[in-house]
Amino acid sequence: MARVGEWIRRFLDKPGSVDLAPFQRIVAEAGELESEVARRADLRPATADPGWVGSADFCAVMREAARRSLGQRPYDVQLVGMLAMLDGHVVQMATGEGKTLVGALTAAGFALRGVRVHAVSVNDYLAGRDAEWMGPLYETLGLTAGWIAETSSPEERRAAYACDVTYGAVSELGFDVLRDRLRTDPAELVVPAPEVALVDEADSVLVDEARVPLVLAGAADPGTALPEMAALVRRLSRGYHYTIDEEGRSVFLTPKGTDTVEKALGIDLYEHPGVVTQVNLALHAHALLTRDVDYIVRDGRVHLINTSRGRVAVLQRWPDGLQAAVEAKEHLPASETGEILDSLTVQSLIRRYPRVCGMTGTAIAVAEQLREFYDLRVAVIPPNKPCVRVDEPDRIFATLEDKERALLEEIETRHATGQPILVGTLDVAESERLAEALKAKGLDAAVLNAKNDAEEAQIIAKAGRRDAITVSTQMAGRGTDIRLGAGDPDEEREVAALGGLYVIGTGRHESSRLDDQLRGRAGRQGDPGGSVFFVSGEDTLLTAYAPDQSLPAAGRDGLVRDPNAAALVAHAQRVAEGVNLEIHRNTWRYTRLQERQRAEVLERRDRVLYGDTGARALEQARPERYRELCEEAGEEAVERAARQIVLYHLDRCWTEHLGFLADLREGIHLRALGRLNPLDEFNREAVPAYREMLDEVERRSTETFEKADVTRDLAEQGLKRPTATWTYLVQDNPFGSEWDRVLKRVAGALKRRKR
Template sequence: MASLPQLIRRFLEKPGSVDLARFQRVAVGAAEHEPRMRELSFEELREAALNEATFCAAVREVAHRTIGERPYDVQLIGTLGMLAGNVVEMGTGEGKTLAGALAAAGFALRGQGVHAISVNDYLARRDAEWMEPFYTALGLTVGWISETSTPEERRAAYAKDITYAAVSEIGFDLLRDRMRTDPAELVQPVPQVALVDEADSVLVDEARVPLVLAGAADPGAAVPEMAALVRRLSRGYHYEIDDEGRAVHLTAKGTDTVEKALGISLYDHATTVTEVNLALHAHALLTRDVDYIVRDGRVHLINASRGRVAQLQRWPDGLQAAVEAKEKLSPTETGEILDSITIQGLLTRYPTICGMTGTAVAVGDNLREFYDLKVAVVPPNKPCVRVDEPDRVYATAIDKDIALVEEIVAQHATGRPILIGTLDVAESEELDAHLRERGLSPVVLNAKNDAEEAAIIARAGERGAITVSTQMAGRGTDIRLGSDGVADLGGLLVIGTGRHTSSRLDDQLRGRSGRQGDPGASVFFVSGEDQLLTAYAPDEALPAPGKDRRIRDAHATYLIGHAQRVAEGVNVEIHRNTWRYTRVLEQQRRQILEHRDKILYGEAGAEALAEARPERYAELVALSSDAEIAEAARQIVLFHLDECWTEHLGFLADLREGIHLRALGRLNPIDEFNREAIPAYRKLLQEIERRSTSSFVAFAPDQPLSEQGLKRPTATWTYLVSDNPFGSDWDRILKRVSGALKGSRRRKS
């Protein structure tokens, strides 16, 4: 519960309320210095950029000379907003990439290392290479990191003044560094500035995503016989799915069928129960080409907020294996989780966070609550003249699909370019098939071919183009009207095949049309059978349709907005709930890393063991040397610290999994979690000391540590976890309560 001062502050500081007046004065004033800047050398321009009064004019001139881009005043305002530590909202096509580069240069010129954080490798490399001449002219260095970068390449990139990388790669490097036992092997420096592109997506939508470091590879625990068994089960007879489509359970008949097939009493075998439930979840709740795709013999998850393959992302091991068995694929490696960190935990390590996106105001409260960030809304360089039409609402999905195809056919006949945003891969391919049946030739951009996205998006504004995309947020490429006459046709028409659970994703799609004052239009097609309405307004019925099967009653528009607000509220509450649990873990992580650094960089390990067992320490030094025993002591303490931390993470994960049940005893689950997590951490420190001392006493200087019970994993790998695609019981309770409360408030109003 927020305190009264916090509530007052939130009321007074509404999202987007950052005063731009001072930034505007500086940006407008830059024009006065431009004539002089044109006469300066790059070295002189760098000196001018160090001066706050001439910074904007200097970087504008450098950008114009090096990359042929002269920043607009609004881009300079965005730059100054980021340099002041805000998240800047700038519309699609307003030049966020260049504004971000100017801000990165500003931080770097102050002597602060900058991590320019992107949503994927492609954008990280593209932006780094695009902006490199600009940075070089200012005497700054820039590097980029991709999934395939070697440790040496990563170390070199992080040594630059500005480093571009996907958020996942930065997190994985942090986790890998946390397992290093030699300071020379570290690749990542102490963080200073995080400049986040698509800030709402990274800081809010993906904040809860855990990045994982695993080790000790073993074959995956695939259960093909369970996959074959559940394929024979029928919904409604052998198993039932809850109203929200997030939980599935066997009926009495289903249990009998499974027991007969396996020849056991099912609930006497806990492991078998787990395998059956995982196989049933994979079979009944996860859909190919919606939740994942299969490519190159592997299961690839689809990131719902981006509509593309979630690189290196996977479900928890048991469910991952169940999906692989369902698709009759070879199991991937599994192993012990050595460490993990959420994206929010990763980014809150940075003393300075700023960023940019096209849709920040809608998550302004979240940014303030979780990161203490404010939103600065930068006006467009040219007024937006796009026409956003009211939703076209239909009772059934079939009626909606028929009307959708007819609209596309009619608009295409005029030559107008059309961009259609679908909600998932399966829908994009189904629409593609329908359009081809009508003689059209759409280009499909979805999770299966996102490597081609830049070229596809670049052509989407050409006359007669039909582009079908699963998600436009974070595509990183503007759509320009491609030929004479397109503007006269009304510009790019954006069509949404359904409303997303987040209004920001709708706005991101809309924003692809009407860039830089271009004409354009947008419209969404919605049906009463869409998942948004069935999941978040299940008890509400749409008004009756007219003779043309379209619903024009204003109450339909209200219900769609209501369902979307409920969905957004549920996600915020789950985020808030997750962070309440994660916060104590992040505090403990900071403390344990400070302790680890003292051992890694200094003599703390040797000093501790020498104090604990002085006679044994002296005995070992006599058998070897002081330097060798000090190094052995360091490695012993590091090993047990890492081992105990891994065990502590497992304990906290198990604790959280069942903690919500304490609510049944009228106890606060979060208070109960903290009540156990804090003493568990104290025991962790004691256990590190106990194990380290025991290993040191038994240490034999003439044998490798790996042969003395101190063997580290032979291999490690990283991935992101789709934490729990079905939601924990506690999260489902939150969802039901949130929906009930919102419905109650609406009925009372």
């Protein structure tokens, strides 16, 4: 009957319905070849036959290569995962199943087919760790592997990209692509043509960070938010001077607040729109962004926190005005700002690759998005050993106070038995408050959050020991395993007898995947373990996404025992996931046109960069001038100058067009008030603006060509590029655009009505 059920799921193309049977048959055949392959002196294939990759002999060779080079014999399920990825799927594998090795085996398989592989990681640490750890495997197979980091020089990057397999953080891969888009000499290019992207933590990269724009900026300007604005808004009171909307995404001055600000500044606000912008930015930073929740301050700088991973969002910042406003709020100097020369979303970066595959512990929950945005399907790989973790029902309380009291009691009771405990909190501030509350009870907890992420490996290494209490944000060792007894066999048996690692969540996340990732810290490779979530009716999830509904009555201990309470929590989480999916879809609808235009611009740019298209266009537009300059300086010098002129104006006009599109999108929601479709209106204006941009490139190039002295440096003749460029990721306005906020309200209302 189980097989019939699987067949029906595949027929209906349900998430996770990829048929594993063909892969399992190949792996079974590989098992029969194991002893014969073990006798081979050299495991490198005699011929580069792409058809050999994926065969039983190939699987047996990969298993033996891993055993010889790493001392690890891949399980059958790991080889099944490898074959599923080689077939172009995202594989879901549980915590502790050895995804790092599966990724390396897959990358080697693609490389043996003769294609270049970019192993996309979430950060520099994991990219470097995996490249070095798996290096001996590649060497055994006659392949090369390299990795790029934020500190890598252009020469080091070229060397890494020249390898068969290149490991790199998604941000670094994207920044290299952006920098290459401004090169004016083919010899300076760093990134080769994209072929295969193998994405680790695929749900995080392909979904959670899909909308994150990677930015290349230049021509620094001073920040727009002034310290005096930050000082002014500190004196304002919520409810009297300003109000916050129900979603907590926007803040508005009341009439009294407007009067107070105008008196303090001595101006009429509405006659000074620039000042209005500064006041609004300062107010947003003051009222809506919370230190140790949305960001931390470390080493005299503001560091954003990645909400899906609980880590510092390296190189990430808000749009310049808001970034400067937060820095002013924290009495810090404004960081450098400037003009965006080009940008690229993570989703657009990954879609450049003709072939994409990936792996993660939680893919089914985002299978719809993986299919919709990347045409990827999910293959669910069974665990090597059955999971015996006990996942308890949520404990739901009426108030936050009741929840926190019960949470401390539960930790105290569990700790008394010696069972190791991992407590997952929703933000940095909560992790620190909980650690202080435990300390007051005489309990010492190791705290792992964005403030001490450098100590992650040491903290996680001890989290499975007897008596350990670890309080962590969502970062909780993703990419690493918590081993019972920290690897000591005697202590491992002792901890297993106590029930293994016990995971406690202090609240439900907006995404069920993040809850599942936290649960997945326990129960690795058949280990015992348990998990439970504590929830209250005052948690943000319920107040933001189910504001019109309240929990059933609680008992005298504050615990809500009515089964409808769990249904309400699940409903709020579904609303949150639905809203975020709709915002993702909406972002992609707008980005899609921009990406098509960018692709056309890059195609034109390549024709100019690699050929004589620029020179021929200018010769056709101004034949007499072209002949005159050739007689003066020679045709080669004129062609070189023509290339620089056209590239400069193409890049300059594209930068201006990006600015126009950003302004257009930010204000497009107002068209909805006139019953117009904002997306149609966006396209209606963006398409002719793009054609006008191309005409402007031609006009400016011709004008410069008429005046230019091709024997002199063109930078001194008005074609000077930014003397310095820098890269960063923009956290899209955390409050969403106005149109995103409209979507959020509408989506929430519709889901409540359906319920």
